[in-house]
Each structure stands twice: as structure tokens, then as C-alpha cells.
Amino acid sequence: STLSPFEIQEIDQTVLMWLDELQKATMAAMNQHLDVATKHDARDLVTNVDKSNEQTINKYIRKFDPDAQIVSEEGFGDKPISMAGHVWFVDPIDGTMNFYKQHDDFAIMIALYIDNQPILGWIMDVVNNIVYHGGPQMGVFANQLRLYPPENDALNQGIVLLSGARLLYGMFGYDEIAKSALGYRVIGAAGPSFIRVLRGQAVGYSSKMMSWDFAAGQVLAKTLGLIVSDIDGKQLDMLSSNIVLVATNRAHRDILALHRS
Ligand code: IPD
Ligand code: CA
Ligand code: CA
Ligand code: CA
Numbered sequence: 001s002t003l004s005p006f007e008i009q010e011i012d013q014t015v016l017m018w019l020d021e022l023q024k025a026t027m028a029a030m031n032q033h034l035d036v037a038t039k040h041d042a043r044d045l046v047t048n049v050d051k052s053n054e055q056t057i058n059k060y061i062r063k064f065d066p067d068a069q070i071v072s073e074e075g076f077g078d079k080p081i082s083m084a085g086h087v088w089f090v091d092p093i094d095g096t097m098n099f100y101k102q103h104d105d106f107a108i109m110i111a112l113y114i115d116n117q118p119i120l121g122w123i124m125d126v127v128n129n130i131v132y133h134g135g136p137q138m139g140v141f142a143n144q145l146r147l148y149p150p151e152n153d154a155l156n157q158g159i160v161l162l163s164g165a166r167l168l169y170g171m172f173g174y175d176e177i178a179k180s181a182l183g184y185r186v187i188g189a190a191g192p193s194f195i196r197v198l199r200g201q202a203v204g205y206s207s208k209m210m211s212w213d214f215a216a217g218q219v220l221a222k223t224l225g226l227i228v229s230d231i232d233g234k235q236l237d238m239l240s241s242n243i244v245l246v247a248t249n250r251a252h253r254d255i256l257a258l259h260r261s
Helices: 005-030 048-064 096-102 164-168 171-180 190-198 211-223 249-260
Strands: 036-038 045-047 069-072 086-094 107-114 117-125 130-135 139-142 159-162 183-185 204-209 227-230 242-247
Touching: 005 048, 005 107, 005 117, 005 130, 045 048, 045 096, 048 069, 048 086, 048 107, 069 211, 086 096, 086 190, 086 211, 107 190, 107 211, 117 190, 117 211, 130 190, 130 211, 139 211, 159 164, 159 171, 159 190, 164 171, 171 204, 171 249, 190 204, 190 211, 190 242, 204 211, 204 249, 211 227, 211 242, 227 249, 242 249
Parallel strands: 069 086, 159 183, 159 204
Antiparallel strands: 036 045, 086 107, 107 117, 117 130, 130 139, 204 242, 227 242
């Protein structure tokens, strides 16, 4: 079930059209009144835009690829029990708190996997109107511009991005990782954190995530030669949550060693 270069281009161009429409709708909605509700706890937010974006994207996917399964955050997807065939991952607003309070550093993310292989990923930086998109068969682009593999910097040569909640409580060795890095930041959203690693602005990023949080980032990062694994160095499980680590080769090695010690 390998796709031809023509089919890859066709899928990419189709999703880029959807994202262009969603970018405009999301920017317009951000400046209107947002309906905000909490889910599991006070910091776990969902807005009307998360829901409407997901409904729109899933409707488009079902029309375009009717036999595919969809894994999405807000309940309009499926619950696949295997990664066989086409599986799409949808995060309709990644970084909902940033969207609601900061009006920056949030994203719309979509990814396509076939038989558990990463095929294509899209991370739409909505405020800057830049889509990071591509995959192993076409390379990675920021809109039209091709991206090249970032410098292979070590942890002590660059900035590491970490999940704030886990850093605060010293989980997963995040406190030691932050101390060993040149600098550390908490961006508060997975997609914008992946973007910084793709662009070489950060040497690594780690957080506990669901599959819609890392599916697109994993496709793009691996295509650029970055290493994506769980915090123990093992392959990510696409059907459950993972403590994800994406980093340059050298920073990945440094972080695994700190996590183990
Ligand atoms: C969340 C953000 C956050 C990460 C959480 C995610 P959401 O995504 O990416 O940075 O730490 O694990 O759930 O819920 O805003 O799409
Ligand atoms: Ca959420
Ligand atoms: Ca997310
Ligand atoms: Ca989300």
C-alpha cells in the first residue's frame, strides 16, 4: 500500500486547502466570544472552536478517505484497536489554553499513517499562517520553503522544551535535563514545541502526550533526521499515551542518559 509521489502530492495539497480555510475560521473565532468548558480538571480546557474544527476536519477526511479510521481529541473520531490501514490523527486546537489566553503558540495538527508507518504530517501555526508539512516521500516544508535537517547540537549547546507540570514536580528527570541544557523553556503546547525543534530553535522537547499531540510532529521530525522515541528510547505506541522525546541525535543521547541515571 505504498503511495505514488503523485498521490502523496494530491493528499498534501488537499489537506493544505482544508487548513487554509480552518486558519481563517480559527483567527476569526479567536477574536469573538469563546465558549470555554473544562474537562478533567481546571486546566484542561475545550472551546467551541476545538469542537467545530474537529467536526470540519473529520467530515473532510471521511469524504476524502472513507475507509480510514480517525483518532481525534474531542470525541468525533473512532477508537481504532489496530494501526492497520489508513489512520488519521487530528488535534483541532493544540494548546487550547494558549489559544484562549495567549492568542499565540497554538496549532492545528493532522497526520496520516498507513499500516503504522508515518506518511504525512501537518502542523498549522495559525497566528503566523505557516503550515509545516511533509513526510518521508516528499521532505518537509514551511509553506513553500523546504526545511533542512537542523544542526546536531548536544543538550548543553541548546534550549530544551519541557512540559511545565512535570518539570515543576521533577518527574521523568526533567529537572536534571533542564539543568544540563544551555537553557529551557515551557511553551505550553506540543505542536509549537515540535516546530521549534524542526527549525533548530530547540535541541529537544519532551512531554507526556496522546497520539494526536505527537503524530504529525513525529512524521516531520523523523523526516528531518531528528530522533523520536519515548523517554526510555523505545518506539512510540500510536494507540496510547507516551512520554515523548524528540531531539537531535546528540541531545537525544544526552537526555536518555540523564533519564536513566
Ligand atoms: C496539550 C498541550 C500541552 C501538553 C498536553 C496536551 P491540548 O494539548 O499540547 O502542551 O502538555 O499534554 O494535551 O489539550 O491543548 O490540545
Ligand atoms: Ca485538550
Ligand atoms: Ca494537543
Ligand atoms: Ca487539542
